[in-house]
Structures are given as C-alpha cells and as structure tokens.
Amino acid sequence: QVQLVESGGGVVQPGRSLSLSCAASGFSFSNYAMYWVRQAPGKGLEWVAIISYDGSDKYYADSVRGRFTISRDNSKNTLYMQMNSLRREDTAVYYCAREVVTAMGSWLDPWGQGTLVTVSS
Amino acid sequence: QSVLTQPPSASGTPGQRVTISCSGSSSNIGSNTVNWYQQLPGTAPKLLIHRNNQRPSGVPDRFSGSKSGTSASLAISGLQSEDEADYYCAAWDDSLNAHVVFGGGTKLTVL
DSSP states (O other): OOEEEEEOOEEEOTTOOEEEEEEEESSOGGGSOEEEEEEOTTOOEEEEEEEOTTSSOEEEOTTTTTTEEEEEETTTTEEEEEEOSOOGGGOEEEEEEEEEEETTEEEEEEEOOOEEEEEOO | OOSBBOOSEEEEOTTOOEEEEEEOOTTTTTTSOEEEEEEOTTSOOEEEEBTTTBOOTTOOTTEEEEEETTEEEEEEOSOOGGGOEEEEEEEEOOSTTOOEEEBOOEEEEEO
C-alpha cells in the first residue's frame, strides 16, 4: 500500500543540525511533488518545504528559508530535510506528505506517521 | 495565526449533526478547492475530504464538505464517539510564496 515513513527526529541543541528522511513505498515516488509539514506541540499544521517531482523546484516557508534544505533521491524513493541552525521554535512533529494533483485541485495524501524534533539545551 | 479561520472547538452528542466552518480569502478558498483533514488523537493527519466535497475511498458518507465563495464547511452527521478528533481545512494559496495554507484546526468533542 501507499506508505510514507519518516525517521531522523530527536533532541538537538539550539544552533545545531539534524537531518530527516522520509521513505516512500507503494507508488511511483518520482512522479509526485512532496511536502514537509510540521506541527508544534498543541498547535496546528504549518507547511515547511515543498520539492517538485524531479527536485528542480523547491519552496520554503519564511520561517525556515535559509536554514532548512529539502531534497530527494528518486532512485532511493526517499525525501530528505536538512535542518541547520535549529531554534527552539522549530520543535515540532515533522510529517512528510505526497501531493496529489488533478485538473480539479490538489491535496496531500498520504501523510507519514511523523517524527518528533525537539530543540532544547 | 493561521491563514484560514476555523472555530477552535465544536461539540455534539452521538447521532447529532455538527458543522465546522472555514473562512479564507479570494487568493485561497476563493480560487482553489478546499480539503479537510482529520487528526485522531496521537496520530498523523488523514485526508477526509478533497476538492471541496469528494470523499476518498473508505471515508463514511456521514462526512460531507461544501464551499461557497471564500468559505467552506465540513458537516458530520450521525455523530459517533470515534469522530472525536481535530479537523483542519486547507487550500492552496495563489499569493506570493504561499502554497498550501491551513486552518488553525477545530477540536471536535463528542459529549
């Protein structure tokens, strides 16, 4: 079945770096744009970064631009997020999600189970 | 502060019908379709409604969506205890550097 599995979360000190991965299975990964969406504790959803199906286009939320880098390896069916200069406000569960695009609209489905990133000294 | 506006909470008793509103603007809901996500406690968001009113396979027909102008609504009829969850609306936004925007979420309590 279509599945996304994140990994790489953990506790990291402010200013340090962390790398997240999202392994995709059950679909043609190279045909889909992918998202990272995060959710701070007790808060709502916030898109963080987007990468096009071939990795040629990348977009970032203002809150992470210049510090986070999204990338993908279509040969490994894997999405990545390199997070540098982490701040306490980056503490959140990070989800990867597939963007489904049709002529009538787009949506995110499925979502991974999420990986928790805690930025704390 | 979220781009799309949802009430923070809603409630109903089993069997009741509840609605959750989602208000946006011309650059998001006004010009793009609306999706709804259900997040059960301790789990990841799951697609509930796409393209305003389309249910993915496996979603009960108790859930329905609608859109008018710059607002959208999610209706849940025959409320069940397992419907207790957070519900998020979302839409793509045509403004500069904005892609998907979310509502702040509505916590639905089944009394």
